Amino acid sequence: MIEIAVAKGDGIGPEIMEAVLSIFKAAEAPLQYHFVEMGKWVFDKGIGNGMTPEAKATIEKLGILFKGPMETPKGKGVKSINVTARKTWNTYANKRTFQTLHGVNTVFSKAGIPIDLTVVRENIEDTYGGIEHQLTEDVAISRRIITRPGSEQVIRYAFEMAKQKKARRVTCVHKANIMKITDGMFLNTFRKIAAEYPELNSDDIIVDDLCMKMVTRPESFDVLVLTNLQGDIVSDLCAGLVGGLGFAPSANIGDNICIFEAVHGTAPDIAGKNIANPTALLLSGIAMLHHLGLTETAAKIENALLYTLEQGIHTGDFGDKSTASLNTTEFASKIIENF
């Protein structure tokens, strides 16, 4: 049994997590769960960073956190729990994969344009450092910091991952024509590391141009590597291409700790109604199984999910509106039936 930490999260988090764990159980995934207290509900109990010391210790001991969506607490100076987690454990690479899912209709799927993209986003630096101040009543300044070691580790991760999955190409996305020194450092680091992987094609593109081409010819890209904020924007754009954040898994990779999470919101309006779509969390869970070397279990679940979607089975948020939508539990049961 592999022990992992599980945080159910806020809003729809607990119910989609329950659905995913029921699928894991049916697939006999050899996992043992340590449920940890983390999320806005923990923050609301007066624990400043939204995580109990026990939760932190468990996650650090086990090295793997599987988490539902978490709400950012309101208030001045309060940080997003997700962002704090990434920073606390130095999960320097955020990997999100975007693939056409049959049954999830988008303008691209209807046009027969296949999407198969992997976005590797630097996960800690950039303006995410939150180093900002108000110089005068009228002037605000934010510092955007890019480091060579920070760039190196995420770019190297992208190349290693690309090599492993036999990708066609790794593309560095940047705005080095304007941010010549910061993005220049990222781009130069990319070029240096690319030279160590002669077996992989590599190139670079300016972020605005990439976004234009992403909606006209998304099939021409493969693995992208980006700085934090540009990566944030481009990941969500890519999620849109496959139907939205409800269909996009996310993995935060560090040397000691990896976090697999659904990056969509907590949807407080439908929380507790058992109607949320667990697909993004399930896809993140499948990525986690792969990461843990549980390839067979991962494939079994993935195939069942893809087959279920292909059959036109759906929750209320997507799919053919003329066919009945299933609730969260029913949707999970259908996936299990399709093992």
Place this chain on the structure above:
Amino acid sequence: MIEIAVAKGDGIGPEIMEAVLSIFKAAEAPLQYHFVEMGKWVFDKGIGNGMTPEAKATIEKLGILFKGPMETPKGKGVKSINVTARKTWNTYANKRTFQTLHGVNTVFSKAGIPIDLTVVRENIEDTYGGIEHQLTEDVAISRRIITRPGSEQVIRYAFEMAKQKKARRVTCVHKANIMKITDGMFLNTFRKIAAEYPELNSDDIIVDDLCMKMVTRPESFDVLVLTNLQGDIVSDLCAGLVGGLGFAPSANIGDNICIFEAVHGTAPDIAGKNIANPTALLLSGIAMLHHLGLTETAAKIENALLYTLEQGIHTGDFGDKSTASLNTTEFASKIIENF
């Protein structure tokens, strides 16, 4: 006769400008042109900022510059001529409109999703100030500066423009959940100004979420207002929705000087071949005619352009590949025939 400055630009600039001016002439636009020396070709003659003192004086006297694409000269410390022009003349708002053009096929037009978007981008501040330095061998820092007066003028422009064109809604796009002080200032300024326009709907959205929704439900947006870099990225994404930069006009608005330009590249590979697509420059020209109050001439040309595109007439870069493509001059003639 209204006098304006015209800079043909680099690469395909001169030939698409010639095509557009031939259309203006046929439409009897009451314009008198002062051709000015500006572009990479001027930089190459040893004039540091890519603009002769005479060009600068003429543009400042006339207040209107109509310009083709310009290449950014290579070299350390060399600035983009386009960006320098925006800064020199304090053209604080960049307005780009994106509309479905019948005959220009995209996945969205095929899906019957109409695009009708106006992006108003702050055009000078943000990391475009170029205030960057390398702190150590390994650490690079860029300063992102947002000011209240800078935010105010672009946001006010967006609301005034929206009011005039009877827009449904003005949306502020930002990343104030991470850049709480800088984008917070932009967002607060937006909210303050929005309160002065109770007749217009207004709301705000986080930039990553916007990019996701822009590819899933672009029809749900109307006028967007953004800071510089996010505006740069989102404009190009929107251009992609209507077929690319070849179909997107751009206006840089200042209190004293306005620049109407094609924002696509100079396409050096096809320069001089008379095969470039003049549509973006023509659309920018039409926006200029409107700005100058030449509404009838603008409408006459616009209708002819739309009708020509609708007929399936196209240059080599777009349209039905099974029908013959026209060269630049022929395409312009067809538009004139359709007056």
